[in-house]
Amino acid sequence: MRLFQFTSFAAMLSAVTAIAALAATTAFGEESGAAVLEPIVVGTPDKIDVQPPQIKLDTPRRRMHLVVSGMYADGAMQDLSRATELISKDEKIAKVEHGVVVPVANGTTQVAARVGGKEVMVPVEVIGQERPDQVSFQHGALVALSKQGCNSGACHGSPSGKGGFRMSLRAYDEALDIETLVREAFNRRTNAYEPAASLLLRKPTMEVPHGGGMKLKKSDPAYELLHDWIAQGCHADAADAPKCVKVDVFPRQRIYKRPAHTQQLLVLAHFSDGTVRDVTNLACYSSSDEAVATVDAGGFVTGLDRGESAILVRYLEKMETSSLMFLKEVEGFKWSDAPKNNFVDNDVLDKLRQLQILPSEPCADDEFVRRVYLDVIGELPTVAEAQAFLADADPAKRTKLIDSLLGRPEYAEFWALKWGDLLRLRNSKVSAAGVHKFHRWIEAALRDNMPYDQFARDLLTADGSTFANPPANYFRTAAETNDCTETTSQLFLGIRIQCAKCHNHPFERWTQDNYYGIGAFFNRIQRKPGGSPDELVVWSARSGEVTQPRTGKQMKPWLPLKGDADLPGEDDRRDAFVNWLTSADNPFFAKVEVNRIWGHLIGRGIVEPVDDFRDSNPPSNAVLLDHLAKDFVEHKFDRKHVLRTILNSRTYQVSSRKNDFNKNDVKYFSHATTRLLSAEQLLDAICRVTDVAEKYAGLPAGTRATQLPSPDVDNYFLKVFGQPARETACQCERSSDSNLSQALQMINGPLVHSKVRNEKNRLRTLVTAGKNDKEVISELYLAALSRPPSDAEIEVSTKHIAASGDRTRGLEDVCWALLNANEFLFQH
Amino acid sequence: MTRLMRATASVWTMDVSLVCFGLFLCAVIGIVAAGTALADPPSLSYCLPAAAAPGKATDIKFIGGNLAGATGMWSSLPTCAHEMTPGVEQNGTKADQVTYRLTLPSEVPVGIYGVRLATTEGVSNVRLLMVDDLASVADNGANKSVATAQELSLPVAVDGFCEAESYDFYKFTAVAGQRVSLECVARRLGSQLDPVIRLLDSVGHELAYSDDEPGIGADCRLAYRIKQAGVYFVEIRDIRYVGDANHRYHLRIGDFPLATTTYPMAGNKQATSRLVFCGPDADGLPPLNLVAAASVPGDQLPLSAKYADGQGSAFVRAAASRLSEQIELEPNDTPEKSSPLNLPGAINGRFEQANDRDYFQFDAKKGQRLIFTGRTRSLGSPSDLFMRVLKADGGLLAEAEDSGVDEGVIDVSIPADGSYRLMVEDLLRRGGPDHVYRVVVEPYSAGFSLAIDTERFNAPKSGVFVAKVTCTRRDYNGPIALSLEGAGDGLVLTGNTLGEGAKETVLNVTLPPSVEPGRLMNVRVVGRAKIGDVEFQTTASTLGVLRTAFSGLEYPPADLDGAIGLGAGPLFPEFFELAAAPAIVPYAQIVGGGTFKIQAKRLNKFDEKVNLAVEGLPPGVTAKVAAIDKGKGEVDVELSGVAALAEGEHVFRVIGTATYQNQPKRVVLDKIVLRVVKPVQVGITPVGALVVGGKQSIKVQLTRYGDAKGPVVVRFKQLPLGVTGPAEVTIAEGKNEGTIELAAAADTLPGKTLLAATATASVKDRAVTVDSEPMALEINKP
Numbered sequence A: 001m002r003l004f005q006f007t008s009f010a011a012m013l014s015a016v017t018a019i020a021a022l023a024a025t026t027a028f029g030e031e032s033g034a035a036v037l038e039p040i041v042v043g044t045p046d047k048i049d050v051q052p053p054q055i056k057l058d059t060p061r062r063r064m065h066l067v068v069s070g071m072y073a074d075g076a077m078q079d080l081s082r083a084t085e086l087i088s089k090d091e092k093i094a095k096v097e098h099g100v101v102v103p104v105a106n107g108t109t110q111v112a113a114r115v116g117g118k119e120v121m122v123p124v125e126v127i128g129q130e131r132p133d134q135v136s137f138q139h140g141a142l143v144a145l146s147k148q149g150c151n152s153g154a155c156h157g158s159p160s161g162k163g164g165f166r167m168s169l170r171a172y173d174e175a176l177d178i179e180t181l182v183r184e185a186f187n188r189r190t191n192a193y194e195p196a197a198s199l200l201l202r203k204p205t206m207e208v209p210h211g212g213g214m215k216l217k218k219s220d221p222a223y224e225l226l227h228d229w230i231a232q233g234c235h236a237d238a239a240d241a242p243k244c245v246k247v248d249v250f251p252r253q254r255i256y257k258r259p260a261h262t263q264q265l266l267v268l269a270h271f272s273d274g275t276v277r278d279v280t281n282l283a284c285y286s287s288s289d290e291a292v293a294t295v296d297a298g299g300f301v302t303g304l305d306r307g308e309s310a311i312l313v314r315y316l317e318k319m320e321t322s323s324l325m326f327l328k329e330v331e332g333f334k335w336s337d338a339p340k341n342n343f344v345d346n347d348v349l350d351k352l353r354q355l356q357i358l359p360s361e362p363c364a365d366d367e368f369v370r371r372v373y374l375d376v377i378g379e380l381p382t383v384a385e386a387q388a389f390l391a392d393a394d395p396a397k398r399t400k401l402i403d404s405l406l407g408r409p410e411y412a413e414f415w416a417l418k419w420g421d422l423l424r425l426r427n428s429k430v431s432a433a434g435v436h437k438f439h440r441w442i443e444a445a446l447r448d449n450m451p452y453d454q455f456a457r458d459l460l461t462a463d464g465s466t467f468a469n470p471p472a473n474y475f476r477t478a479a480e481t482n483d484c485t486e487t488t489s490q491l492f493l494g495i496r497i498q499c500a501k502c503h504n505h506p507f508e509r510w511t512q513d514n515y516y517g518i519g520a521f522f523n524r525i526q527r528k529p530g531g532s533p534d535e536l537v538v539w540s541a542r543s544g545e546v547t548q549p550r551t552g553k554q555m556k557p558w559l560p561l562k563g564d565a566d567l568p569g570e571d572d573r574r575d576a577f578v579n580w581l582t583s584a585d586n587p588f589f590a591k592v593e594v595n596r597i598w599g600h601l602i603g604r605g606i607v608e609p610v611d612d613f614r615d616s617n618p619p620s621n622a623v624l625l626d627h628l629a630k631d632f633v634e635h636k637f638d639r640k641h642v643l644r645t646i647l648n649s650r651t652y653q654v655s656s657r658k659n660d661f662n663k664n665d666v667k668y669f670s671h672a673t674t675r676l677l678s679a680e681q682l683l684d685a686i687c688r689v690t691d692v693a694e695k696y697a698g699l700p701a702g703t704r705a706t707q708l709p710s711p712d713v714d715n716y717f718l719k720v721f722g723q724p725a726r727e728t729a730c731q732c733e734r735s736s737d738s739n740l741s742q743a744l745q746m747i748n749g750p751l752v753h754s755k756v757r758n759e760k761n762r763l764r765t766l767v768t769a770g771k772n773d774k775e776v777i778s779e780l781y782l783a784a785l786s787r788p789p790s791d792a793e794i795e796v797s798t799k800h801i802a803a804s805g806d807r808t809r810g811l812e813d814v815c816w817a818l819l820n821a822n823e824f825l826f827q828h
Numbered sequence B: 001m002t003r004l005m006r007a008t009a010s011v012w013t014m015d016v017s018l019v020c021f022g023l024f025l026c027a028v029i030g031i032v033a034a035g036t037a038l039a040d041p042p043s044l045s046y047c048l049p050a051a052a053a054p055g056k057a058t059d060i061k062f063i064g065g066n067l068a069g070a071t072g073m074w075s076s077l078p079t080c081a082h083e084m085t086p087g088v089e090q091n092g093t094k095a096d097q098v099t100y101r102l103t104l105p106s107e108v109p110v111g112i113y114g115v116r117l118a119t120t121e122g123v124s125n126v127r128l129l130m131v132d133d134l135a136s137v138a139d140n141g142a143n144k145s146v147a148t149a150q151e152l153s154l155p156v157a158v159d160g161f162c163e164a165e166s167y168d169f170y171k172f173t174a175v176a177g178q179r180v181s182l183e184c185v186a187r188r189l190g191s192q193l194d195p196v197i198r199l200l201d202s203v204g205h206e207l208a209y210s211d212d213e214p215g216i217g218a219d220c221r222l223a224y225r226i227k228q229a230g231v232y233f234v235e236i237r238d239i240r241y242v243g244d245a246n247h248r249y250h251l252r253i254g255d256f257p258l259a260t261t262t263y264p265m266a267g268n269k270q271a272t273s274r275l276v277f278c279g280p281d282a283d284g285l286p287p288l289n290l291v292a293a294a295s296v297p298g299d300q301l302p303l304s305a306k307y308a309d310g311q312g313s314a315f316v317r318a319a320a321s322r323l324s325e326q327i328e329l330e331p332n333d334t335p336e337k338s339s340p341l342n343l344p345g346a347i348n349g350r351f352e353q354a355n356d357r358d359y360f361q362f363d364a365k366k367g368q369r370l371i372f373t374g375r376t377r378s379l380g381s382p383s384d385l386f387m388r389v390l391k392a393d394g395g396l397l398a399e400a401e402d403s404g405v406d407e408g409v410i411d412v413s414i415p416a417d418g419s420y421r422l423m424v425e426d427l428l429r430r431g432g433p434d435h436v437y438r439v440v441v442e443p444y445s446a447g448f449s450l451a452i453d454t455e456r457f458n459a460p461k462s463g464v465f466v467a468k469v470t471c472t473r474r475d476y477n478g479p480i481a482l483s484l485e486g487a488g489d490g491l492v493l494t495g496n497t498l499g500e501g502a503k504e505t506v507l508n509v510t511l512p513p514s515v516e517p518g519r520l521m522n523v524r525v526v527g528r529a530k531i532g533d534v535e536f537q538t539t540a541s542t543l544g545v546l547r548t549a550f551s552g553l554e555y556p557p558a559d560l561d562g563a564i565g566l567g568a569g570p571l572f573p574e575f576f577e578l579a580a581a582p583a584i585v586p587y588a589q590i591v592g593g594g595t596f597k598i599q600a601k602r603l604n605k606f607d608e609k610v611n612l613a614v615e616g617l618p619p620g621v622t623a624k625v626a627a628i629d630k631g632k633g634e635v636d637v638e639l640s641g642v643a644a645l646a647e648g649e650h651v652f653r654v655i656g657t658a659t660y661q662n663q664p665k666r667v668v669l670d671k672i673v674l675r676v677v678k679p680v681q682v683g684i685t686p687v688g689a690l691v692v693g694g695k696q697s698i699k700v701q702l703t704r705y706g707d708a709k710g711p712v713v714v715r716f717k718q719l720p721l722g723v724t725g726p727a728e729v730t731i732a733e734g735k736n737e738g739t740i741e742l743a744a745a746a747d748t749l750p751g752k753t754l755l756a757a758t759a760t761a762s763v764k765d766r767a768v769t770v771d772s773e774p775m776a777l778e779i780n781k782p
Helices: A009-021 A137-147 A174-183 A221-231 A343-355 A365-376 A383-391 A397-406 A409-422 A432-447 A452-460 A470-477 A481-493 A512-519 A573-581 A589-602 A622-634 A639-648 A679-690 A716-720 A740-748 A750-756 A762-768 A773-785 A791-804 A807-819 B003-032 B543-549
Strands: A047-051 A055-057 A067-071 A077-079 A085-088 A094-097 A100-103 A107-115 A118-126 A244-250 A253-257 A262-264 A266-271 A276-278 A284-287 A293-295 A300-303 A307-315 A318-327 A525-529 A536-540 B043-048 B057-065 B070-075 B081-084 B097-103 B111-119 B127-131 B136-138 B156-161 B168-174 B179-185 B195-200 B206-210 B220-225 B230-238 B248-254 B261-263 B266-268 B272-278 B288-291 B300-305 B314-321 B325-327 B345-350 B357-364 B369-375 B385-390 B396-399 B409-413 B418-426 B436-443 B447-452 B456-460 B464-474 B480-485 B492-494 B504-510 B520-531 B534-539 B564-569 B576-581 B584-588 B593-602 B611-615 B621-625 B634-641 B648-660 B663-677 B680-686 B695-704 B712-716 B729-731 B737-744 B751-755 B757-763 B766-771 B775-780
Touching (some): A047 A107, A047 A118, A055 A100, A077 A262, A094 A107, A100 A118, A137 A174, A137 A221, A244 A307, A244 A318, A266 A307, A284 A293, A293 A307, A300 A318, A318 A343, A343 A639, A365 A383, A365 A397, A365 A639, A383 A773, A397 A409, A452 A481, A452 A573, A470 A525, A481 A512, A481 A573, A481 A589, A589 A639, A679 A716, A679 A750, A679 A762, A679 A807, A716 A740, A750 A807, A762 A807, A773 A791, B043 B127, B070 B081, B070 B097, B111 B300, B111 B520, B111 B564, B206 B220, B230 B248, B261 B314, B266 B272, B272 B300, B288 B300, B369 B385, B385 B436, B447 B480, B447 B520, B447 B534, B464 B520, B480 B492, B480 B504, B576 B663, B593 B648, B611 B621, B611 B634, B680 B712, B680 B757, B680 B775, B712 B737
Parallel strands (some): B266 B314, B325 B345, B456 B564
Antiparallel strands (some): A047 A067, A067 A077, A085 A107, A094 A100, A244 A266, A262 A300, A284 A307, A525 A536, B043 B057, B057 B097, B070 B111, B081 B097, B156 B248, B168 B230, B179 B220, B179 B248, B195 B206, B195 B230, B261 B272, B272 B288, B345 B436, B369 B436, B447 B464, B480 B520, B520 B534, B520 B564, B576 B593, B584 B593, B593 B634, B611 B648, B648 B663, B680 B695, B695 B737, B712 B729, B751 B775
16 A cells, blocks of 8 residues: 555545654664663673773872673674673782772782683783872863863853853863862862862852752762862963873774673773873763663763664863664564665665664655655656656666756756755845856756865865856855854864854864864955955955964964864965865765765765764764765765765665564664655645746746745745755755644645636646546646556545536645645655 | 005015916926926937947937937047938937937947937937947847747847846857857946856757856856857846846857957057957967057057957957056066066066966165056956065065955055065966956156046036036145036136045036037046146046946946036026015114015925025115025015114115026015114004994004004094094004094084094104004995
């Protein structure tokens, strides 16, 4: 039975109310629940591994967690830390407390790790126990405050602080924090003579009332650090104090199969003096998908459900992730190899098999033809096109259709609409003439299949007149350095770096220095009036540096994951940026675009949202994303190649009908994702079904909504259905939410009404041409749904027409019901 | 009311009624003839065709308004014979069009020139007309789709316009290997169109597209080599899909080259220059050996060029120079390889490729101040100059500002004797054959530049035109004298001196009577000053108004800059009259004062303020008078002064002045009578006839002046026999009316008799006695 087949006219009508019914569900929601810590089944490991393999404890305060992993004959691994017996060979040198090695006195010894019949000896060296152990302000006190969340955005890290106490957000501004903690409030926050009387300790422990409640217990490691730092005189760190240069987390990635479902993480901070410190108890943790796994304050991860989760580990501004996958046998699941059309299917099916999710069957031809038309050119196939495709017996007809659609001008027009959103084409941003010129440039670039690296280069290095060289409008919409930084990062790197403008990014690795370092590539962009009214000339000055507003430091150009770029001289720095951006080994550039394309075709990005790449938002199929990006680079950034690859995959062509084993999957692409047509798609589709064109102010008759260069036509229907105002470069501005206004527009809005009742619309033309009810109904179905009606649907419709007493009115009802049907409103 | 006053009032009443009727008639006439009462100079919208052909006569239809009665045409063409085209029905009588036949010599370069027309109402705005060696055809108006494309035979130029939300399509047949150039001349002709053109194959696939192109601003052009014989389509539209009859285009299609400029960019007026044409498709054009006569007006030369076997020409402009024109010596892309630069002079260079920098070395003395002025876009080069003056050690001495739309200027003072370098590169680091530039290097001199806010002067016969002239001074703060050149003698100029430090003036010029309506003159406003020992002069620029008039065209033809059309219309009509009320103005003795009104009759929709002055009053009498405000019809005038004037009459005058549409007018009421009267006047009026045996009331009315406010005793001088009444009545302080009741005894004789009263008052402690005018009292039988 068809997904949306109407079995009664009432069913057709009731479909109207389903517009808002598409609600998001969580992955495997039926299995979600509270954390269940099951006993470890140690079994018989082939060997065990202990991290770290050796320990050096160089101050009295040093500690070291030991994480023990079991490795099994079938390749499986699991964390055995909580089942491992740890024994110090010499407790006068070091002892073991709750799985943590603690120094006692200078010397060397070993700690034995025993589990599953295996034993590993870990050498331990203890030194420096005779020296006083000064608590670092940054790596002690501030880490402790960060750990407890005191300087989070919701508490004292907010711009105005809380209760008159303001700290820098997650300790990004050490100078501000020392001032605040030591000097403000008449020195009451820190009392070196009587540390325990410090408000900094008494408030979070609720010894005095604290609006934020209990945030610290005396038993917390953070309490001790803060107390000792205060007792030692509340000193700021010396200028030459060791700095944290990186953190490592163990394990970086791992797969667990039930009953294995827990993992103790080990977080080591590496300092500029070469020391390595265990900061497992001081780091902050979060899970990218708490339905899959949770993590506690001590870095202990508990898997809850099938799926993947990235555990984000943050130590001051340093961040790392641990990617963990949790598997579980599903009762009754039986994998059957589906045909694979290309590597996309390999990667998707591998993941599905691993997670025991069964993909749906391929979609029917009528579903495919409608789907691929809407996805590639943004409009419905005509009746003739749909009929021709359905009648075609060529086994390669889908591939042929894909190639044909990619060669049509509507492809460029439709995708120019998408890029118009991202590049913020509208009159107020780039002027009325600029909108048309820029839109034309984008459309031509897509039509000519300009390589994506060239597309980005043309935009990011554009200069000259915004009229004569339309991509220069990029720097008209991004009208100043910070906007350039943010827009470029989001569009081409998938990084939402806006937060780092004012402070280090609270959830990601991007710092304020990084933000202004990227800005240094764009700071020399200048704008001046052109010869014509509304024209702007963009050019790059020969000098001009960015100053970090907080530190006053002049920033060098900085590239993510690459570091400072040494670019002396007067050259246009954008060239260097784009050279890096479009290089084959750039980890962001290709991925962001293939993910954007994937998200458009599949309805959900491999990274979702499609322009929000971050450690805490990992791809749902990293292998697939890597593979697509690599293929994109190898094909010289050919976007049509990516489209063709995805469109030809079985993954794209699966049905939206779910099975028992994928009904809860929302992110592993086991079935097609149904989604409401975009505003422009929908309006064009209504025009196509009724054969009554919409007229847009200032544009020639016959212009389709998907051809609109900007939203300035001020069409209410389009706005209601989520047409973005193009104020930001974020894809999220295009709303895909359904709402009551949409339902009202479809049910009794003037646009639908006028087209259904239009004297020259499709159904009246057919009636005038002498077509009988069945013929008219059939054509309406083909126009709206790209399929002929079933016998039942014809019967329902003809009965309704007969009962209505007025044939034309009855046909109007059928047309109206079709327009309000889920099968019409949704991409499926 | 005194007899005098009554009489005056009745006269005024009668006059008013007559005047009102007259006003009514005038108003009716004024309404009917509202468009003709005041000058209505012609206006030009566009020309059809948009181009005249060199070497032949072309009938050009000028489209616009108020064109009936055209009397002449002016153009910036060096030679152009013209006449109103004979044989055109009603030619010269229609308001919306007039056709002139222009006959051009064959050597007139293809290019863009200015034209304007005159009628007996004045002179038109300037419009742009092309000289084109491609024949013109008209857009047929029915070519809105590929299916209905208008067929063309190449080479050709099409004159058409784009409608809103629409396209125009043309089709032509071409053979394989044929080179086809398309060029849309629209904004360069002052059109509002921002054109785009697309070349399509026979099934509508786009082969080439052009929007704004380097060197030609918003206009577009392309050259395409036909690969396959067949039918091709050209689509033209406004990039914004806007349009109307003013969104015109002159679409050239043919085999012409696409040149934008020359290298070098200037021809010397004293020597032969060898210029090479540059542009996106100008290869193969032979160089031009140019001899620019010293007498060539202006500082630019129109040039055109075509291929040896071509039928159509490209058109460019080159500078006409009197300077030493120097050419860069490549390689000069490092300081060490600088080209020599001799001062003063001009250098011509070219950015051969992207990131090309050119260096020029020159010697200068301490204290020298030099001005480096770039020229690129105004002469068709797409370059935007970035310039620096460097010291010998490479240190920066000065850099051109790059924030505005100018073409690059450096004003630098030399700190020490020695060698310096000028570094030039494209602001956008571009390069190519057409990226040529010219930098004029001259010693700085104090001076000024002028700009004027109009490109045409229209005045009534013997009337006035005004214009605002603004000034930008360069180290000169003294006076600047403005004159109008090209208009002959007899002009009267006011506001023609910019005083010390002044930045603007309103120039006011009155035409001499010898300038008859319909005459068309081309004039310039020139500013002169003696700066030190130098007689400095410059012409006021009209570029600002031309840019506005030509839809934002950045570089209008340079020879139009400063050219102003001057025309005269008919005499300016009357627009106000004045009258005094009352016509005989009373002036009271003892108190020394009086009042009257000045009333204005406004004509021809005149609504502005009328300034008034009173002259010729007796010695010691002054008038307090204000203007009749905008929209008002009258104002009170108060007289005051000497109190000891003897009774009697004096004559004085009131002068009214106003300006309407810049035309001044002065109206003089020169025979107003001032009558000196006593400070209290009395009048008597019977309510009706007195019936024998009955009673009747006689109304007494006082007129007081100034401080004459005290009680007044009124008594009849002599009552008729049998008529009795009170001996006297007293009209209380501050009151002006009273009643005396008379009774007629039964034996009173009927008939008419005269009755007079005497009023006695004390004004300023002086007894004043005044008689009323005699009044007729009718005594009737019962």
